[in-house]
Amino acid sequence: MPRLDPVRAQTHAVLAVVRDVLGATLLGAYRHGSALEGGLRPDSDLDLFGIIARRTTDAEKRRLIAGISANSRRRDRPPGWRPVELTLVVGGEVRPWRWPPRFDFQYGEWLRAEFDAGELAPWPPVNPDVAVLLTIVRRRGEPLVGPPAADLLDPVPRADVLRAMVEEMATLLGDLEPDTRNVLLTLARIWSTVATGEIRSKDAAADWAAAQLSAAEAAPLLRARDAYLAGGDEAWDELMPAARATAELLASRVRSSAQSELPEVGRG
Numbered sequence: 001m002p003r004l005d006p007v008r009a010q011t012h013a014v015l016a017v018v019r020d021v022l023g024a025t026l027l028g029a030y031r032h033g034s035a036l037e038g039g040l041r042p043d044s045d046l047d048l049f050g051i052i053a054r055r056t057t058d059a060e061k062r063r064l065i066a067g068i069s070a071n072s073r074r075r076d077r078p079p080g081w082r083p084v085e086l087t088l089v090v091g092g093e094v095r096p097w098r099w100p101p102r103f104d105f106q107y108g109e110w111l112r113a114e115f116d117a118g119e120l121a122p123w124p125p126v127n128p129d130v131a132v133l134l135t136i137v138r139r140r141g142e143p144l145v146g147p148p149a150a151d152l153l154d155p156v157p158r159a160d161v162l163r164a165m166v167e168e169m170a171t172l173l174g175d176l177e178p179d180t181r182n183v184l185l186t187l188a189r190i191w192s193t194v195a196t197g198e199i200r201s202k203d204a205a206a207d208w209a210a211a212q213l214s215a216a217e218a219a220p221l222l223r224a225r226d227a228y229l230a231g232g233d234e235a236w237d238e239l240m241p242a243a244r245a246t247a248e249l250l251a252s253r254v255r256s257s258a259q260s261e262l263p264e265v266g267r268g
Contacts, residue, residue, distance in 0.1 A: 006078075006080035006081055006082075007046065007082075009078075009081075010046055010071060010077075010078075010081045010082065010084075011031060011046065011048070011144065013071045014046070014048060014068055014071050014072075014084055014086065015029060015048070015144055015145070017063075017064065017067035017068055017071070018050060018064065018068075018086070019145070020067070021060050021063045021064050021067065022050075022052060022056070022060065024053075025052050025053045025054060025056075026050055026051075026052055026053075026145060026146075027051045027052060027053055027091055027145075027146055027152060028050065028051040028143065028145055028146030028147060028149060028151075028152050029048065029049070029050045029051075029143075029144040029145035029146065030048070030049045030050070030137050030141030030142060030143055030144060030149050031046075031047065031048055031049075031141065031142040031144060032047050032048075032049055032136055032137050032140060032141045032142070033045065033046075033047030033085075033136075043228070043231050044082065045082055045083045045084065045085040045108070045109075046072075046081075046082045046083070046084050046085070047085050048084065048085070048086045048087075048144075049086070049087050049088075049089075049133065049137045049141060049149075050086065050087070050088045050089075050145075051088075051089055051090075051091045051094075051146070051149075051152050051153070052088050052089070052090055052091065052104065053090070053091060053092075054090060055090055055104050056088065056104055056105050058120055061105060061120040061121065062120065064086075064105065064107065065107065065115050065120070068084055068086060068107045069115070071084060072084035072107070072109060073109065073112070074109075083108070083109040084107060084108075084109075085106075085107065085108045086105075086106065086107040086108075087103050087105070087106045087130075087133060088103060088104050088105040088106070089101075089102075089103045089104060089130065089134070090104050091152055094130070094134060094153060094154070095152065095153060095154050096154055097154040097155070097156055097157070097160075099131075099160050099163075100126040100127075100128060101126065101127065101128065101130035101131050101134070101164075102125060102126045102127060102130065103123075103127060103130050105121075106123055111123075128163065128164035128167045128168060129164055129168055130164075131156045131160045131161050131163070131164035132161055132164050132165060132168075134153055134156050135155075135156050135161055135199070136199055137149045137153070138150050138153045138155065138156075139199070140199075158197075158261070159261055159262065161193075162194055162258045162261055162262055163262060165190045165193065165194060165254065165258075166254065166255065166258055166262065168186075168190070169187070169190070169251045169254060172186055172187060172247075172251075173247060173248070173251060176240075176243065176244060176247050177236075177240065180220075180224065180236045180240070180243050181224040181227050181228060181234065181236075182224075182228075183247060184206075184220060184221050184224040184243065184246060184247060184250070185202040185203075185205065185206055185221075185224050185225065185228060186202070187247055187250035187251060187254070188202075188205045188206045188208070188209035188210075188221055188250060189202055189205035190250075190254050191205075191209055191250055191253050191254045191257065192204075192205040192208045192209060193205075194254055194257040194258050195253075195257045196208075202225070202228055203225050203228060203229055206221050206222065206224065206225035206228075207225070209221060209250065209253075210222055210225075212253070213246075213249070216242075217245075217246055217249055218246070219242065219246075220239060220242050220243040220245075220246040220247075221246055221250075223239070224243075
């Protein structure tokens with residue numbers, strides 16, 4: 001029997017955990033993100049999304065965290081496997097669509113300290129970014145369990161997608177110093193989507209945004225793109241003023257692009 005490549009092997013392993021814990025409660029599961037949007041990069045997560053019939057119990061959350069950790073945490077996962085990002089939404093909470101959106105469960109290694117401290121739900125009760133995630137999964141999600149995502153998810157109105165992206169920017173700008181590369185790339189991706197309606201990969205969005213900027217304005221963004229493609233950490237200390245200026249410029253371009261559809265942005 002042929003061996004699965006690492007991405008498929010890890011996907012199967014994580015999905016087995018989810019199915020074991022949730023059983024028939026799992027209505028649909030989908031892979032999305034870098035694996036489907038231009039290829040996994042050295043530091044890319046394995047992005048998974050699930051639609052469930054009801055909210056998870058605390059006992060189920062504990063089992064999900066423990067089982068996924070064994071397949072995601074650096075010290076535990078097999079060679080070639082990646083950090084996992086898994087989001088679960090309750091179907092009846094997102095269909096019919098309404099604002100503000102929420103999810104029931106999320107696993108990500110950025111939540112490791114909270115999980116290790118015993119927290120089962122270290123996230124806000126509502127999260128605007130769910131609007132963007134649902135749009136991505138509905139358009140491009142690869143079905144792993146259940147029907148195509150469009151059969152279980154309503155389309156999110158463009159105004160709500162834009163609102164979610166604009167609301168995310170304050171958090172992004174606050175995270176610039178500890179997460180410079182990803183913040184710059186995410187801002188470029190938001191601008192690209194708001195301006196064109198297309199959801200590009202991070203590096204493709206950086207290329208698109210850089211073409212709209214001067215060489216000096218684009219330099220920090222292209223550095224972030226190159227680091228993303230190569231993998232590994234990079235030092236920004238001496239470049240932080242330039243990175244902040246580019247981040248603020250990208251955020252400004254997002255607001256300008258969104259203002260015609262979200263007039264309240266111009267009043268903020």
